[in-house]
Amino acid sequence: MWRNTELVRGLTLSLALLLAACAGAPQRSADPQQAESPRPAATQAAPPELPKSSSESPGAEPALAETPMHADGLEPSADTAANGSSPPMDFWAGLRSELQFTRCADEDTQSRHWTKRYAGYPQRFQQTIEQIAPLMQYVAAELRAADLPVDFVFLPIVESTYFPHRSRGERPAGIWQLMPQTARGYGAPMKPQYDGRLDYAQATHAAITLLTHLRVQFNDDWKLVNMAFNAGEYRVKNALKGSKGSRLPEPRGLSPITIEHYAKLRSLGCLIDQPERFNLQLPIIDDTRALASVELPEAWPIEFLAHLLVIDPQELKKLNPGLFGTHTPGFPGYRLMVPARAKDDLIAGLAPLPTAVSARWQRVALADPEQQRTLVLQSGLEWDLFTSINRQGGERVWLPTGTGVPKPVALSEPAGETYRVRQGDTLWHIAKRYRLRVQQLVDWNGLGKRALIKPGQWLRLRAPE
Structure with a gap:
């Protein structure tokens, strides 16, 4: 694509596909449409001990190494893991029926090569797919809503194994490996205490907006769209130029990394298309792990949102790894990722609250009921609304009486x-x-x-x- 404080820890299943051709990504032009060189994916094949250089050959050993996701609602439940051998239905069957250009019937020599190599690690492949299934579900739904092929659900696997990699400077980051300028241009800004590239929901919105732009530029030629996602729109357009302004039938002179990027995407589609052919068992999707996003244009304290969702604030942060501070960033189009089962409760909980004081909610310790009533009156809240928000009781209650100024959080906390x-x-x-x-x-x-x-x-x- 044209494109760590604390990395999340604590996942029981710590196996993931590493599909990329090299570890680092070269810097690119500030022009979001112009890449200096094709971008290798964020992770690389695992060598015996020492890391390989960023110039690793595209044909390097593929992939299945320990890149964890998160110790949160994404982790499969014990029941799901125990029943993993049952025939998968629903999500996988639906995905399989909608594939447009990554079926096994679309194989060629290159994609077949990668399919066989990835299929050589069936247990790790299955464990990885089970880890990232909630994110795959979310991305597939967003692709459908944008009228894009669901085949692009495999793109973040190729890019990052759905892991929100951080980076420094003008380098790509997040599950889609978006470059800073590209991310800003397509709706995933970088602000103090926030990096939209690292957020699952915001980065997915930006990537899908970019894919929608590319489909127009390349007339729904999904091979070219994928290559442009990796190498840059104008690089691919230049590779299609023939003599005297003619257009070549195939791009010429693109990096082997870009060529293999597309081959890897198709190989993953084939594994999902015909898992039995490769002795793979796709996991049953646990609906309790499903994810959804909620648009929150105002800044809200993360702990307050977690209170309304009835989840731990750290769990909410793990679902939104682009948040580094105490508040959501507060800009039009910002999307907060939440457990799907709690989405409606959050929307209902926020609906009656005045947005003018959204950032000011804080927990207050009250000495007696009289002080409580005084503060509620001063805050302007109706008593019924106050009691509804604080129905869990306790000596500390939520009131919109703070300064509303987000507090910076150190990026290197003791836990890291x-x-x-x-x-x-x-x-x-x-x-x-x-x-x-x-x-x-x-x-x-x-x-x-x-x-x-x-x-x-x-x-x-x-x-x-």
Whole structure:
């Protein structure tokens, strides 16, 4: 595409596809439509120990390594995992019936090559798909609403394995790996304490807006649309130019990375199209994990929204990894990701509240009922509305009496200073996840040159004081 504070930790299943051709992405032109070079995906195939350079060959070993998602509602329930062998229906069947250009019937030599390689790791593939299924459901629904092929639900797998990778400077980030200028131009801004590229809902909105633009530019040629998403619109247009202004039937001179990007997309579609052919079992979709987004143009305290949703504030933040502060960013078109089961409750809870004081909600400790009534009267809230918001009771109540000024949150919190090793982790994967070097982990934790790490072991992610 033209395009970490704390990375989220604690997922039981920590296996994910790493489909990209190299680890880093070159910087691009500030013009959101013009890329300096095609952008490799955010993750790369896992080497034995040390990370490969960003110039890794596109034919590198594919992919299934430990890039976790989140310890939140995205994690499969125990019941879902136990029943994973039952025949999948609903989402997968619907997706399969709607595929337009990634069916196995559309295979060629390149895509078949990647299909076989990914199918060589069936257990990891299945575990990964189960992890990211709620996000795939959400993206598929957004694609349908935009009248785009659901085949593009595989694009964030190729880009990032649906992991919201952070980046520095003018480099791509998020599940769609959007470049900063592109993200701003298509509705995923970057603000103090907020990065729209990292938010699942906001970045998906921006990516779909971009895909809609590209479909017009390339007349619904989905191969060219995908290539332009990776390499840039004008790069692909230039690759189609023949002599004397003629148009070539196929783009010429594009990077092998861009060519393989499209092959990987089609290979994933084939695995979903005919899973039995590759001895794959697709997981049953647990509807309790479904996600939805709510438009919130005003700034609201995250803890207050979590209170209305009746979920833990940290869970809400994990569903919205672009939020770094205490409040939502507050701009027209901002989308908050929430559990689908709670979406209507949130909308109903916010409907009677005055938007003029949206950012001012705070928890207040009250000494006695008389003080409570005085503050409620001063806040301008009706008593019935106050009691409805605070129906859970307790000595601390929610009132719109704060300053409304979002408080900055440090991007390196104490919780991010250590990491507990999970099954399947390697030093290389942990270092990559937290943007560190393997040698730093070795030095900070007093590990020997050939030391092995084991599940349950704690590692420092910072140099000792």
